[in-house]
Structure formats: structure tokens, C-alpha cells
Amino acid sequence: xxxxxxxxxxxxxxxxxxxxxxxxxxxxxxxxxxxxxxxxxxxxxxxxxxxxxxxxxxxxxxxxxxxxxxxxxxxxxxxxxxxxxxxxxxxxxxxxxxxxxxxxxxxxxxxxxxxxxxxxxxxxxxxxxxxx
Numbered sequence: 001x002x003x004x005x006x007x008x009x010x011x012x013x014x015x016x017x018x019x020x021x022x023x024x025x026x027x028x029x030x031x032x033x034x035x036x037x038x039x040x041x042x043x044x045x046x047x048x049x050x051x052x053x054x055x056x057x058x059x060x061x062x063x064x065x066x067x068x069x070x071x072x073x074x075x076x077x078x079x080x081x082x083x084x085x086x087x088x089x090x091x092x093x094x095x096x097x098x099x100x101x102x103x104x105x106x107x108x109x110x111x112x113x114x115x116x117x118x119x120x121x122x123x124x125x126x127x128x129x130x131x132x
Contacts, residue, residue: 008093011063013075015087015099022121023072025065030090030098033058059125061090061102067109067117076121080104085126100129 009028012019035055040048067073079086089099102123111117 004093008091010091011061012089012091013072013086015089019089022063022076023065024068025063027065028063028090029061031060032098033060057128059098059100059102059129061088061123062121064118064120067111067119073109073119076104076107076119080107088123096132098129098131101126 006027011022011025011028013022014020034057037051037054038048039051083103085101085103087099088102089097091097102125104121105124106120106122108120109117110119
């Protein structure tokens with residue numbers, strides 16, 4: 001498989017063909033978590049045992065970028081303060097994606113005296129998500 005450029009990893013508000021790329025991101029990352037349930041006991045002969053299909057599956061998305069005007073910063077702030085669950089998609093350069101319901105859990109903006117104004121955003125999944 002050929003290497004993919006980082007700029008092709010995109011965070012989009014919405015799903016499908018109507019999804020809008022979140023503007024001016026420089027970095028986007030995601031983590032899929034599969035919580036384990038440890039059932040190790042005295043009969044485990046010193047080896048850890050995990051309970052299959054148990055635990056919680058979740059996904060986290062984060063991004064950082066340059067504020068370039070427009071409405072995405074206001075949208076992300078509003079979604080954070082409303083604690084709403086909205087549809088988001090992370091797309092890969094290969095055409096694959098992760099899509100589902102996420103909540104904006106953190107939005108931060110900063111600006112240095114002699115630099116660009118930047119922002120950071122974090123999202124957490126709610127319910128199932130699709131990997132395609």
C-alpha cells in the first residue's frame with residue numbers, strides 16, 4: 001500500500017456527499033478504543049484472561065488548525081456549549097472513512113502576538129460508528 005499524505009486525513013461535519021470539511025485544520029487524529037474486561041482468576045495459570053465481546057468501544061477525534069474566518073469556529077463553539085450529538089466523518093486518502101455521532105467535548109482558541117490565531121477541537125463518540 002502506498003503512503004498517504006497527511007493532508008488527505010480530513011474531519012467533516014456530517015456524513016455522505018453533504019459532509020463539509022472542517023476548515024483550516026492542520027492536524028487531524030483519531031483513536032478507536034476497545035475497553036477490556038479482565039476475568040483472570042486463580043485457574044488462569046498466571047496468564048491474563050479477557051472476556052471476549054465485553055467492554056465499551058469508543059472513538060476519539062482531535063484536530064488543530066488556523067482560524068481563517070468563516071463559520072466553523074462558531075459552529076464548533078456552539079456545538080460544544082450545547083453538548084449536542086452531531087454526525088461527523090473522518091475520511092482517509094484511500095477513500096475509507098469512520099462516521100458516526102460525536103459530541104464536541106473541547107474547543108480551544110489561542111493567539112500569539114506575532115503569530116496566527118489557532119484552535120484545537122476534541123470530539124468523543126456516542127453510540128455505534130461505521131468504518132467503511
